[in-house]
Amino acid sequence: MADLIMIGLFHCFLNGFMHWRWKQWSLDMPCYIERRKDGGTMFLCGDLGPHCAAGECAAVSGYLCDYPVGEGRTCDLPLCASHAYEVAPNIHYCPGHLMLWKEFRDSGGVQHDLGNVVPYKGDKK
Template structure:
């Protein structure tokens, strides 16, 4: 039966045994991996490293990155990548909205 080292919000730790799923992917962490890294790695796939709440970086609502990919995301954002990509977004127009003026 696997055991987990749960990191509490007050800074304490607890040991919990049972099959709660994968352990956090950080080598020094024994907590439950309740999140998966959502960083895109190509071919419509994501990293999927299991992450505990302490190692999961929330890049957006319900989007979490592992520590390594969080670093890449922060560098991309700091270099203006988000703004640059958003400037290339083309607004969606449905066929109905383009035919309304006809």
């Protein structure tokens, strides 16, 4: 059985990051690669949701990009923990939108926009 697993994972590797498939008998399921903190690699096969969309990452996505794109919508690019950058509590940006955010913040845009905010004082009774 171990030989079948290694052959299946090697077959997945030859097909490229975003097209990994586990083929054994009549099964066809996506495979994922998770990088471990100790430097190791872990392979996961099964339908665990979309792959991370950042570059050629093949990890399971656990986050969506929260960058506003207009009309009350956000980017929603699926991201893994390594590529989801937290810019505020529970607000994550993809690598591309993180660069836009940093440019906006570093140019003084945040301070300028916050200067236009009028605090809500509540209803006076």
